[in-house]
Amino acid sequence: MVDYRVEDQFAILEINNPPVNALSLHVREGLLNGVLRASADNNVKAIILIGKGKTFPSGADIKEFSRPGKAPWLPEVGHTIESSNKPVFSALHGTALGGGLEIALFSHYRIAEKTAKVGFPEVHLGLLPGAEGTIRLPRLTGLVIAMEMITSGRQVSAKEALKFGIVDKVVEGNLLKETKAFAKSVLGQPLEPRKLSLCGVKDADQVDKYYEAALKELLKKYRGVIAPVSCLKSIRGSAQLPYKEAAELERTLFSELMSGAQSAALRYSFFAERAASRWNLPNGASSANSKPLTIKSAAVIGAGTMGSGIAICLIRSGIPVILVEQNEKMLENALRNIGYILQGSVKLGRMTVDQRSDCLRILQGAASIEKLKDVDIVIEAVYENLKLKQEIFEKLDKICKPTALLCSNTSTLDIDLIASVTSKPDRVAGTHFFAPAYIMKLLENIYGSKTSPITVATIMDLGKKIGKISVLSKTCDGFIANRMNKIGTEAAFLVEEGALPHDIDQVLEDFGMPMGVFKVSDLSGIDIGWSIRQEMAKKQGITLTLETHYVSGERYSSLADRLYNLGRLGLKTGKGWYRYNNASNSRKPIIDPDVTDMILNHCEKLRIKRRQISPQEIIERCLYATVNEGFKILEEGVAEKPEDIDIVWQYGFSFPRYRGGPMFYASQVGLKKVYERICYYHESFPYSKHWLPSDLLKKLVSHPNEVPINLWMNYTNSKL
């Protein structure tokens, strides 16, 4: 794991632990033994630590954090490095992160290859750099930069690291050769001034001021997240306490974070995200054995909200797009709108003026689909209407080249029904983007019964290329995301039973959702849900009234229909579940007594006796109903593994990452407890079929050994 050799009186300790040279136990042992051996060898003048392959160590081995660890610990390795009688040089390339950067900070000198990046990403894992990173970095950079780098987890370039004083030299070419050359130039100089444990923090007298300012920012930016604040406390300790005591404080804070629920969820999320990019189809095809096609050109049909956003995602990644609308006028409007959106990105500093021009240069409009014969992929984003989509796919089947992939952005429709009108159903799939498509990171890809592995591999790969997190779902009504989301339904029932919209929103926001469900509904428009419900009723041959309380034996809430009838369509009309001060263009929701009156009237008419509802019930009703559906989705193979579901929720619905996702959350509460509450709610609400307990969940609770391994979370010890 650490190769030891002596060259030109340099002991070279080459860390070899692919893929990212994580500091696993054997690497720590190798470093410790290597430094001791070199220190005792009279033929060695200096020691060089370097990574083999693509990087210097990118951190501690996160997998080791979930099991009891073993000494030597990183701080012990670090102090052995610092107290060596020979100068130690860390030669950085790739990504020197976390524990990797800490090892470098224990070294006496740091040389970075020009393209290297350094940083402390621990905060993203709900941790702090616990091998004295919070004590050492401020000694090099001063407090402000250390606070910013450690609480944000930002990686900085070699050039910036040089400016901040983190590295001593930036080199080009052969890193080892350049490090030796640098080493020769400083050999013989005293080591004491190079030992950070002996240095002070230069702006220590300003610590209270910097701490207060940073804390204020953090509390605003990372509501409910604890690691950034712990990072800050530890950095404050670095300035206020003697080195040893500061290190002890850091250790205490690190242990608190490590044993806490937030870090467990964030570490799970790190691996879950990577696991979601791996997929297996029932026919044995998988991400490991299927190669994607290269997508060099694309077409998007329908330039409304979604189509325009999808086109932006593609052109931003350099993929030329033909955007198709119904007529020239609509096309012109859409192209102008895309120009404005990109202009907004320039204003926000997300792209340059030149990049915007490059994007627009590869965007072409068309008012007919006849022009699509040469494109590699078509993404259809017209209205959510099966007949219309089938007509379009039938035409595309005739016009497009035989190798072209034909994809739909449908949010609910069965991909098999869309594919059935084509002669090449193996080339048909769903590519479900989330609104706004040019911002939201999730791409939920959907395969039908005939979709080929190449098609799946290509859309999963395309997602990655355009900067999305791709997750694969089998086709079904609503796929993973929309099928599982029971929050809105249960929230409306809770309002009928006694809660008020702002009570529910507050509880969901306190849980960590960025916005409560009623605020989201106002933002997207009350009319959107209304049209979906009307369409559904039409399909079933039902007429919905304001008194409708059951539809086909299922409980139904007409509260939102009442809002629609009152013209309260949400933010756009200045009134919805909340009121908005449109005169001042404010998007701030204001609690509206008229809505409370409307709710009370509704309940009176339907003879619903209202009662006090606790925050606990709100969370249980909204989340456990969702979790129950999640288990049904797993059972049916719609999602292959729980990690896929949690990643869909994190990136599609902004579920707080520090809670892992609904499935992880349920595992932390305890599946047995969740199951019991689901059974209780099923008994209480027999007319809501989403409370019918999932068989898989029942089995996990009663006969866990009979459940296939992929239906367990791999990266956590789920509690029963």
Ligand SMILES: CCCCCCCCCCCCCC(=O)CC(=O)SCCNC(=O)CCNC(=O)[C@H](O)C(C)(C)COP(=O)(O)OP(=O)(O)OC[C@H]1O[C@@H](n2cnc3c(N)ncnc32)[C@H](O)[C@@H]1OP(=O)(O)O
């Ligand atoms: C008696 C008791 C006494 C107790 C005393 C205890 C004292 C203990 C003190 C310990 C202090 C430790 C302090 C510390 O500083 C902690 C850390 O260092 S935490 C880790 C910080 N580093 C990171 O968070 C980096 C995470 N990785 C990345 O950001 C990216 O992987 C990276 C940029 C490095 C590379 O990206 P890319 O090329 O895109 O590759 P992938 O992301 O796909 O990764 C490839 C592969 O590698 C796995 N992996 C990556 N990083 C790690 C890691 N740090 N540990 C383990 N595995 C890692 C990743 O999961 C991928 O594998 P898959 O199989 O695909 O999942």
Ligand SMILES: NC(=O)C1=CN([C@@H]2O[C@H](COP(=O)(O)OP(=O)(O)OC[C@H]3O[C@@H](n4cnc5c(N)ncnc54)[C@H](O)[C@@H]3O)[C@@H](O)[C@H]2O)C=CC1
């Ligand atoms: N709006 C949302 O939040 C999301 C919507 N979706 C799905 O995306 C699809 C599109 O939705 P939106 O963009 O919201 O709808 P939209 O109404 O904003 O846009 C649809 C566009 O399709 C165009 N169109 C209709 N028939 C056409 C044809 N024959 N040829 C070319 N263009 C045609 C319309 O002129 C319109 O501009 C739907 O299937 C929807 O379910 C998916 C995810 C989120």
